[in-house]
Amino acid sequence: MTEAKLEALLNEGRSFAPSAQFAQQANAQPSIYAQAAADPVAWWKSQADQLTWTTTPTKSLEWDLPFAKWFSDGTLNASYNCVDRHVAAGKGDKVAFHWIADAEGESRTITYAQLQKLVSQAANALSELGVVSGDRVAVYMPMIPEAVVTMLAIVRLGAIHSVVFAGFSAEALSSRIIDSDCQFVVTADGAFRRGAPSPLKPAVDEALASCPNVKAVLVVRRTGGEVDWKDGRDHWWHEVVDRQSEEHVCESFPAEHTMFIMYTSGTTAKPKGIFHTTGGYLTHVSTTYRLIFDVKPDLDVCWTAADIGWITGHSYIVYGPLINGATQVMYEGLPDSGGRDRWWKIVEENKVSILYTAPTTIRTLMKWGGEHPAGHDLSTLRLLGTVGEPINPEAWMWYREHIGGDRCPIVDTWWQTETGGILISPLPGITATKPGAAMTPFPGISADIVDNDGNSVGNGEGGYLVLTQPWPGMTRGIYGDPERFKETYWSRFPGKYFAGDGAKRDKDGAYWLLGRIDDVMNISGHRLSTTEVEHALVSHPSVAEAAVVGASDDTTGQAIVAFVTLRLSAEDATGDQTAIVEELRTHVAKVIGPIAKPRQIILTPELPKTRSGKIMRRLLRDVAENRSLGDVTTLTDPTVVNMIAGLMETKGDSDD
Ligand code: WT7
Numbered sequence: 001m002t003e004a005k006l007e008a009l010l011n012e013g014r015s016f017a018p019s020a021q022f023a024q025q026a027n028a029q030p031s032i033y034a035q036a037a038a039d040p041v042a043w044w045k046s047q048a049d050q051l052t053w054t055t056t057p058t059k060s061l062e063w064d065l066p067f068a069k070w071f072s073d074g075t076l077n078a079s080y081n082c083v084d085r086h087v088a089a090g091k092g093d094k095v096a097f098h099w100i101a102d103a104e105g106e107s108r109t110i111t112y113a114q115l116q117k118l119v120s121q122a123a124n125a126l127s128e129l130g131v132v133s134g135d136r137v138a139v140y141m142p143m144i145p146e147a148v149v150t151m152l153a154i155v156r157l158g159a160i161h162s163v164v165f166a167g168f169s170a171e172a173l174s175s176r177i178i179d180s181d182c183q184f185v186v187t188a189d190g191a192f193r194r195g196a197p198s199p200l201k202p203a204v205d206e207a208l209a210s211c212p213n214v215k216a217v218l219v220v221r222r223t224g225g226e227v228d229w230k231d232g233r234d235h236w237w238h239e240v241v242d243r244q245s246e247e248h249v250c251e252s253f254p255a256e257h258t259m260f261i262m263y264t265s266g267t268t269a270k271p272k273g274i275f276h277t278t279g280g281y282l283t284h285v286s287t288t289y290r291l292i293f294d295v296k297p298d299l300d301v302c303w304t305a306a307d308i309g310w311i312t313g314h315s316y317i318v319y320g321p322l323i324n325g326a327t328q329v330m331y332e333g334l335p336d337s338g339g340r341d342r343w344w345k346i347v348e349e350n351k352v353s354i355l356y357t358a359p360t361t362i363r364t365l366m367k368w369g370g371e372h373p374a375g376h377d378l379s380t381l382r383l384l385g386t387v388g389e390p391i392n393p394e395a396w397m398w399y400r401e402h403i404g405g406d407r408c409p410i411v412d413t414w415w416q417t418e419t420g421g422i423l424i425s426p427l428p429g430i431t432a433t434k435p436g437a438a439m440t441p442f443p444g445i446s447a448d449i450v451d452n453d454g455n456s457v458g459n460g461e462g463g464y465l466v467l468t469q470p471w472p473g474m475t476r477g478i479y480g481d482p483e484r485f486k487e488t489y490w491s492r493f494p495g496k497y498f499a500g501d502g503a504k505r506d507k508d509g510a511y512w513l514l515g516r517i518d519d520v521m522n523i524s525g526h527r528l529s530t531t532e533v534e535h536a537l538v539s540h541p542s543v544a545e546a547a548v549v550g551a552s553d554d555t556t557g558q559a560i561v562a563f564v565t566l567r568l569s570a571e572d573a574t575g576d577q578t579a580i581v582e583e584l585r586t587h588v589a590k591v592i593g594p595i596a597k598p599r600q601i602i603l604t605p606e607l608p609k610t611r612s613g614k615i616m617r618r619l620l621r622d623v624a625e626n627r628s629l630g631d632v633t634t635l636t637d638p639t640v641v642n643m644i645a646g647l648m649e650t651k652g653d654s655d656d
Contacts, residue, residue: 013508015432016400019409021382022429028291028443030430036443043444044070044472048283051076051323052085054252057279061470066490066497067477068470070280075252078259078278079156082322083119084250086112095327098301098350099145102192102333104342110145112325115152118145120248122153125241129216131184133158133253136261138182139308140164140173140204142191143332146220146237147308148318150186155260155278158253162261162273165309166191166200168593172271174207176263180273180479183215190223194337197223205230255279261479262311264417265527266488267519269535273479274417282319284421284473288442289320292411293354294383294428301350301380303329305343305357310526311417312387315473316356320421335361340368344376355403356385358525359395363555366398373402383428385411388525389557390513396435414438414513416499417527418489420473423447424511437512445471447511449503454493462504464517467497519617521550521558526595530617533560533598536591540584542566547607547615548598551624559599561624562588563607563644577603600624608640620644 036043045060048071057074086094092113099108110118131137137154139161141147147163154161162180164173177185185208190199201219205228208214219227220237259278263271289295293316295302302321306312321328329350335343343365347355365372384404386396391412400410410433414424424447426432426439433439441447446469449457457463467474474497477485492498502514516522519530530548537546545565553559564584581601589597608616623645 013434013506015434016409017432018429019407021407022294022409024429026427026429027294027296028427028430032291032443033430040444040446040469044283044287047287047444048074048279048472051279051282051286052081057255063470065495066486067482068280068474069256070277070283070470070472071255072279074255074279076255076279076282077156077250077252078282078319079119079123079152080250080252081282082152082319083112083116086325087116089325091325092116094297094325096322097145097148097328097330099330100332100346100350102337103195104338104345108145115149117246118149119152119156120246121241121244122146122149123156123248123250124244125218125237126153126157126159126184128240128244129184129218129235131157131159133251134258135159135184136162136180136182137184137186138162138164138173138177140166140168140185140187140200141220141308142166142188142200142222143307143330144188144191144220144222145330146186146188148330150218151260151308151314151318152322156248156250158251158257160258160260160275162263163309163314164263165307165593167309167595169590170203170206171591172593173203174210176271176273177207177211177214179263179271180261181213182211183213184218185214185216186218186220188220188222189227190225192223192332192337194334197225199223199225199227201227208233253278256476258476260314262314262417264311265520265529265532267529267531269529269531271532272481272484272488274475275477275479276420276473277476280472280474281420282323284471285315285320286323288422288425289316289326290324291427292413292422292425292442293356293385295321295324295326295354297325297327300326300353300382301329302326302354303331303347303350303352303356305331305355305361306387311415311420312356312358315421335364336368341372341375344373344378347378347381348376351380353380354383354385355381356387358388359386359391360389360524360556362386362391362395362399366395366402367555370398370402378403378405381405381408383411384408385413387413387415387422389522390515391436393435400435409433412436412438414501414511418475419467419471419499420475423467423471424513434506434510437506437510439510441511445469448496449505449511450493450496454496457505459505459509460507462502462514464493465499465501465503465511465513466493467499468495470497521548521560523550523558523560523595524556528560528592528596532592533562533588533596536588536596537562537564537584539591540587542580543584544568545607547617547620549617549621549624551599551621553599560596561620562598562601563604563620564601565604565607602644604640604644606640606643608644616641 055075057071062069409428413422424438550558
């Protein structure tokens with residue numbers, strides 16, 4: 001479909017009616033909106049009642065703004081709810097995971113009964129290493145079954161996992177380990193990417209040089225490469241876990257027991273340790289998975305194509321699907337490991353029926369061309385989901401036509417690390433969908449769009465997205481920093497949760513998410529703050545000053561563009577600008593991780609500043625996106641901007 005045609009469709013207010021096939025048999029029936037609206041807290045309690053509790057809660061919400069407790073007098077075990085209860089219900093032979101390796105032909109199938117044994121052994125091993133309830137355990141692992149087993153084993157013991165994306169640097173890992181004082185780390189020797197081993201253990205060794213409190217490191221052998229070893233601290237998984245008993249009787253913990261920490265970027269250089277507690281989080285993710293993805297555990301094969309290093313992996317690979325007893329595909333590799341049609345081979349071979357991914361991946365697959373999906377039988381698919389950033393209508397339409405065969409509903413799900421689970425999304429079989437819109441707050445969720453003064457905007461208007469009532473999966477705060485929690489989320493509009501996103505309500509009242517309105521960038525669905533990247537740049541000895549902006553990018557949504565002034569000595573020494581630019585890009589990748597590598601670095605003798613000394617980021621964003629520059633009269637030196645714009649034009653983009 002051409003852009004122009006698409007525009008025309010959109011202008012007509014194109015929407016896709018709910019699928020008739022879904023309407024009959026969907027897990028969510030239209031009456032739930034009214035039921036939930038009549039008494040949201042009672043509705044959430046009825047959802048919580050579907051978990052297996054050791055002590056059934058009598059309490060629902062206790063709200064001491066901005067601190068919420070849900071179901072606080074109940075006790076349960078998260079791992080039991082994900083695994084043991086299905087085995088106890090006679091579903092032990094049901095497949096939990098079809099794990100598919102990066103290399104074609106390598107796979108593992110794990111049933112719920114096998115998962116129970118693996119998790120029990122891992123829990124016994126962690127106990128032996130000294131892990132007890134309340135301890136923080138860092139997890140730095142590739143997409144292998146042991147990663148899921150580890151998370152389940154940790155929460156089984158009432159310990160707290162802090163999963164750090166394996167693409168993050170040693171420095172990023174150590175700062176997260178230190179911030180929440182993790183005393184244990186679970187990792188692997190390496191990972192496979194497009195057939196090549198890529199080491200992980202060296203980053204852990206480097207990180208731990210500054211983490212003296214770490215007592216034990218458990219290492220899965222995945223690639224078989226040489227690793228350095230610290231006797232007494234390091235333990236091989238196959239030596240410690242495999243010899244453990246396959247039985248582990250689990251304890252129960254209070255609903256408000258902390259379950260995990262997930263670091264995410266805010267507007268400062270220091271990532272925030274967002275923490276979630278057990279009962280509310282599990283209620284939220286299991287309910288949303290059941291109703292939004294319409295999972296039928298006996299029929300569906302679900303594939304959330306995300307990494308466990310992000311919240312999507314936590315909520316919709318591990319906890320939401322497993323509580324529902326779903327069968328899933330878990331994939332280790334990249335979308336083009338083994339060829340550009342690898343995903344579609346996986347869908348065909350495993351009869352995947354529910355696929356959940358990010359717009360950036362959809363755009364990449366779209367660029368590779370429709371012939372790749374067309375060469376495979378994708379008729380098993382019945383529902384498609386997207387998450388992580390606003391999806392452009394063109395990508396939405398491609399997903400619908402080329403992947404969904406024009407028949408699968410698409411759920412565009414808006415949420416955040418902080419929200420625990422999905423808050424805004426269509427419900428299949430109920431909601432008519434519009435290409436690019438997240439549509440409607442989930443039952444039991446009170447969202448609003450407000451203007452600068454906090455007043456609700458009307459249909460057809462835009463503003464800031466807020467949540468006006470607490471929900472079960474809501475973060476309970478920033479680990480160790482309650483003040484920052486209040487300040488970041490609850491002070492902009494008193495009494496309301498401020499998400500940091502711009503949004504619009506269209507003439508029909510549907511929600512459209514418009515992207516971050518703060519200094520948070522969204523690179524391929526990953527959050528990074530501009531300040532974080534600036535700090536990384538100025539930590540290089542040659543850099544005097546740096547300003548970073550997120551510029552729109554056809555594939556990654558946003559891309560990092562950095563404006564850098566060098567120290568005089570560095571400028572004198574290096575005549576070769578290309579070399580220093582490359583060095584700086586590599587430096588950022590080393591400090592934060594490859595996802596933070598700037599697409600482009602512009603060396604400039606000066607940065608545009610207001611008279612009060614603030615860097616004019618808005619102007620730099622205009623420059624980076626080739627927009628005409630507005631009013632520059634507030635600058636100390638307006639000519640700086642034109643000079644930078646000139647520099648932009650003479651420099652080509654770097655292309656990796
Ligand atoms: C930010 C949260 C939620 C898991 C992945 C990202 C953006 C997320 C959507 C969507 C438009 C979206 C927002 C949000 N975002 N989903 N469907 N449409 N924007 O989690 O790293 O915590 O990032 O991602 O800007 O604030 P995260």
